[in-house]
Amino acid sequence: MNQSSCAHALAAAQRLGLDRLDAQLLLLHALGKPPSGRSWLLAHDTDELAPGVIALFGALSLRRAEGEPLAYIVGTKEFFGLPLQVDKRVLVPRPDTETLVEWSLEVLKAQGTALQVLDLGTGSGAIALAIAHSLKAAGREAQVTAVDASADALDVARENAQRLDLAVAFIESSWLQAVDGCFHLIASNPPYIASADLHLAALTHEPLQALTAGADGLDDIRRIIQQAPGHLLPGSWLLLEHGYDQAGQVRELLLRQGFLQVGSRYDLAGIERCSGGQRPA
The missing domain is CATH 3.40.50.150 (Vaccinia Virus protein VP39)
Incomplete structure (x- = not known):
């Protein structure tokens, strides 16, 4: 597996204790993509990530692993649409x-x-x-x-x-x-x-x-x-x-x-x- 791919990054986050959905949403945020882009991750799971994206995603994952709410990390939460x-x-x-x-x-x-x-x-x-x-x-x-x-x-x-x-x-x-x-x-x-x-x-x-x-x-x-x-x-x-x-x-x-x-x-x-x-x- 490409060690800097989307799939590798998500696997690393799950080893920190994040559930898959949170990891996907954080990676989308690090990539500057909307939360609705989970299908994009599946289609591009072998794509190589830029070093800056990997570093940002790692930092975000650590915050989530320490219990900070996902909404605070990404700055948004949907409510009643x-x-x-x-x-x-x-x-x-x-x-x-x-x-x-x-x-x-x-x-x-x-x-x-x-x-x-x-x-x-x-x-x-x-x-x-x-x-x-x-x-x-x-x-x-x-x-x-x-x-x-x-x-x-x-x-x-x-x-x-x-x-x-x-x-x-x-x-x-x-x-x-x-x-x-x-x-x-x-x-x-x-x-x-x-x-x-x-x-x-x-x-x-x-x-x-x-x-x-x-x-x-x-x-x-x-x-x-x-x-x-x-x-x-x-x-x-x-x-x-x-x-x-x-x-x-x-x-x-x-x-x-x-x-x-x-x-x-x-x-x-x-x-x-x-x-x-x-x-x-």
Whole structure:
């Protein structure tokens, strides 16, 4: 085998512990090719790589082997069909969160015109931008507002909105503290990992403040549920993403706060990933 071929480089990355897909995506990135080019790698597996490409791919592979998320290394992550720029200022958007977007769009179908939508803890802007893009494509008039307590995260979200040509307003605020007005929908993927959770050991590259929320992981969810009724229009919805084992607790918090039609939705793995309820009309 050519010791500087695509196939040799991919084999070397797999010996470092990378799975084949990650290795392929990193090699495409080093070659300046899009993620959709995996078939090109298969057709050119014996092609000789330039020394600069080999060196760059080796450095990228080491970062991935040390646990850095692939999205941070390549600088992008697709979410709900949208290419988002991400870095260490924000969490990497997860496919499970698309469940929250799908539910959000479903409840908005029953709302009127001139929709007011709020995304709390927007991070990269994933939820707000996915909703804004979908409503725009459907020809529905909407004002989508994205909130985050991190100015750095808002910078990332703004850049994504500008690049995608989506009109989203941004507010720096600790949850609803600096937010005025009422909304047809408040959606949020807040921190929900318990501060002592062993899973945090695998997430050391991502911002801790966007992951943990007290001893049981529910501190921020409690705060949002308490504050939300004052910012929801009659008959409007609050939808929340939460941990794999928190659905029952979140439903109970919603019921205690007077929400109606309280329920949960399952993610792609069949886990109750989101819960929500409707403010009485």
